[in-house]
Amino acid sequence: MKEYIFLNIGSTGINLAQSYWHLFCLEHGISPNDGEPDLLCLPKDDDNSHVIFRETKTIPYGPIKYTPRSVFVGEQSEIDSIRAGSCKNLFPAESLIDCPSECGGVYSKSYMLKVQLEKTIEQMRKETELADSIEGFMLFNSIGGGLGSGFTNALLEQLGDSFGKTQKAGFNFYPVYDISSKPHQVINSILALAKMQDLLNLSFVLDNSALARMCTNQLERESASFKDMNSIATLFLSQLTCSMRNDGALNTSLSEMESNLVPYPTIHNIVSSMAPLYPAQKVLENDLLVTDITLKLFEQASFMQNIDINQGKYMACAVVYQGDIVPKDVGHGISRIKTSRTIQFVDWCPTGFKCGINYQTMHEQIPDIMDIKRVKRGALMLGNSSSYREFPKMFVQMSEDINALKIFKKDFECIEESDYDVALEQLKAKVSDYTEIEAETVEDEGQTEEH
Ligand SMILES: Nc1nc2c(ncn2[C@@H]2O[C@H](COP(=O)(O)OP(=O)(O)OP(=O)(O)O)[C@@H](O)[C@H]2O)c(=O)[nH]1
Known part of the structure; x- marks a missing residue:
């Protein structure tokens, strides 16, 4: 078994975690409130939920519960928000590690949180001992936050020492920079990114300004809230890990993802797009066809990064389709993209696209709180593009x-x-x-x- 441990750091990491663990629970027939199995859900043959949950019993001979393989590090108020949220009884107390609030906002102070760092490593050791064989760590943070930058870097250094070459993937949020009122976020980000280049195997870039644009343009919200931005990021994560959490077709593990997407170790910053995305109330005459979904994927509006992707060239590109899809349609969709010449590959990587299909029903379990439309089919694109240099x-x-x-x-x-x-x-x-x-x-x- 190849399991993953999820590390949620700072306000962004903790807010996002509550959203994605809620969805993961529903997708695997588990109650988000307390981790008990939902007896109304039929077990699926291809379910690999053990890669992200471990089975526990609170009392001998008591009911089985599912506990996320997850650790949280944040200020007390952020930790308290978990206990008041929709997953309030899901996480064990020892997985919630609180930090003093006076270290907030600045990389250097958060980098020095030795006690919290030791506690986090200790908790990860425990999680590792409760697993067969940990395949990787996934870290969720904002590079602009104090904890998200300083603590994450200190932790990444320690992970290398304590857990050797275990894969490390960062889901790194880039905040909307307001350089006059929050100049520290720029410095935090620079210090964070410079070090992460050597410490991460993969870095999925999630740009808040792009997520905000998707909230207003695609989800038709009047303004973008962190809740909606986190919902979009949750769907992204659900599709990205779908092949790991079920018997999937492509990118079934972090190491497979790394070999598909990373040509040189430090050129590992991944851009991504997702389609389609509608508000829950949207009336659709028909679901989009696979070709339309594929074309939409490569439109700037679908990217979770606010940079001009077409100013760069791709070194690798993986498209994972999900839902009611047939391979022939995928072939058509990809050939339309190739002939439209909207995207360019570097000269030394002519192989182009890698594609896979996951047949799990698309967005079936989107909790109503997300307020996003369920669709029959969709796709996620992961790309390694030189446009990242922006x-x-x-x-x-x-x-x-x-x-x-x-x-x-x-x-x-x-x-x-x-x-x-x-x-x-x-x-x-x-x-x-x-x-x-x-x-x-x-x-x-x-x-x-x-x-
Ligand atoms: N996408 C998203 N961005 C957030 C969220 N919360 C905060 N942010 C953004 O991330 C930036 C800073 O990161 P935080 O996560 O708040 O900071 P932190 O890592 O907790 O560290 P401190 O600065 O010490 O509080 C903020 O300025 C916001 O722009 C969230 O829930 N989702």
Whole structure:
């Protein structure tokens, strides 16, 4: 068995976790309130829920309960929000680790939370002992938050020491930057990203400004709330892990995902799109056809990143369809994309798309609280695109705009100024790496191999 442990850090991680664990419970016939099996749900043959839940008994001979393989780290008020939420009895007390609120907001203070770090590692050890063989860790955080940046980096360093080469995938939220009122978020993000490059195997980029755009444009909300943004991210995560939690077709494990999507270890930032997405009240005459879904996937509006994806080239692309889909239609959809030439691949990766179908009913279990339409079929695209370089470019520019060194010297004690310079240089190097990789040709590759 290959299990996963989910680490939810800071306000973003904790809010999101309550949303996705609620959905995962429903998808696997488990009560979100307390983890007891829903006796009205028939067990499915292809269910692999054990990869994310472990079976527990509160009393000998008592009923079986399902406990998420999950750890939470946040301020007391965030931890309290779990106990008041829709999954209030789902998580054991020892998996909820609280941090002092005075360290909030700044990378360096959160990086130094030694007691909480030890507690987290200890809890992960326990979870690991209760599993057969941990395949990977999934971390959920905002790179702009103090905990989301500093604590996540400290934890990632420790994970490498304590758990060796176990896969690590980050679901990294990029906040909407307000550089005049929250300049610290820029510095947090730069310090976070520079280090994460070496410590993560995969980083799924979730851009709050894109999620907000999807809330207003696709879900037709008047304004974007974190709840709605987290609902979109929850659907993304549900589709992304569908092949792991059930007998799936493509990306059945984090390591398979890494080998499908990552050509060089540090070029592991994944862009993504999802289609279709409608508000619950939307009246549909018919569900979209597979070709239309495929075309929609590659429209800018469907991307969870607010960068111009077409300004870059893909190094890898995996499309996972879900629901009522037949392979012939997938072939048609992909060939329409290829002929439309809207997307370009790097010269050295002509193989193009990897596709798979999961036949689980699409969005069947979307809880009504999500207020998103259930559809019969949909798809998720995961891509490794050189257009990602727009993010490090933007951080370098923002650092100049806010005169970051001045703020750094004042508020980021415990970290050397030279460390900030190094982090900034690493992001500049990242921009160049992506540009070079995009320009490489097959001959360049051949020459590199010969040397
Ligand atoms: N998508 C999403 N973004 C959030 C959520 N909560 C906060 N954010 C954004 O993330 C940014 C900072 O991250 P937080 O997660 O709040 O910070 P933290 O990691 O808890 O660390 P502190 O700054 O120490 O509180 C905020 O400025 C918001 O823009 C959420 O539930 N969902």
